[in-house]
Amino acid sequence: MAKKSFALNTEPHVASVGDAELLFQPEVMGDEFMDALGELREAQKAASGIDLEDLQTLDPDALRSASRGLRGFLAQLMLPESAELFTRLDVVADGAVVASYQDRDEAQKHADGIEGARVLDALRLPDRVLVELMEWVTELYGGGADQRPPTSSSASAPRSQKGGRRGMGVSPSRVSTPAAGR
Structure with missing residues (x-):
């Protein structure tokens, strides 16, 4: 099972x-x-x-x-x-928070009633x-x-090798080339 x-x-x-x-x-x-x-x-x-x-x-x-x-x-x-x-939205006037709201329209309505007030995100x-x-x-x-x-981390064991035998052919990069002095 x-x-x-x-x-x-x-x-x-x-x-x-x-x-x-x-x-x-x-x-x-x-x-x-x-x-x-x-x-x-x-x-x-x-x-x-x-x-x-x-x-x-x-x-x-x-x-x-x-x-x-x-x-x-x-x-x-x-x-x-x-x-x-x-x-949260804060209504700020003269550098101080005068009220806080979750709704932008309510915050703006409050700010409109205070000269120089702005609505700012609390964060x-x-x-x-x-x-x-x-x-x-x-x-x-x-x-x-x-x-x-x-x-489920990716730090698990590496993947297994492919099945079968490794090829025995000569790689083109391993073909010998004439070297000086031989």
């Missing part, structure tokens, strides 16, 4: 970003990952007016929408405390880091080989 054991990750995955540690779910079921990815694609379709080749006509709201969609996708795969920090990150996080979680949950549990 054949028996095979499969390891499951039980410890959260950790993404260290600056001083923050974002904790991601140890395992995500395939349908949950695909649902989150589908929602991200829908959000990106809504923000499809982004043309990086023509920065003069770039709509900042479309770019913000794309960034929020990416943050939402990543947050769905995080543990709740990390997701809350990652998606401000460059877009390149968001993209790197997306690539990392896609490897983690989408079947990438880099983050498999230790029992």
Whole structure:
């Protein structure tokens, strides 16, 4: 009788970003990952007016929408405390946080009522880091080989030699050539 054991990750995955540690779910079921990815694609379709080749006509709201969609996708795969920090929006006036929200429209409405207030991500990150996080979680949950549990590591025994005997023919590189003095 054949028996095979499969390891499951039980410890959260950790993404260290600056001083923050974002904790991601140890395992995500395939349908949950695909649902989150589908929602991200829908959000990106809504923000499809982004043309990086023509920065003069770039709509900042479309770019913000794309960034929020990416943050939402990543947050769905995080543990709740990390997701809350990652998606939180702060209303900042005179260098101080005056309110925090999860919804951009609510945050903007509050900021509009305060002179000089702005809405900022609580955890401000460059877009390149968001993209790197997306690539990392896609490897983690989408079947990438880099983050498999230790029992399935690539550090296993090397592959076996092919069957049969080794050929006895002379390799062209081993054919003798005339040498001086012989």
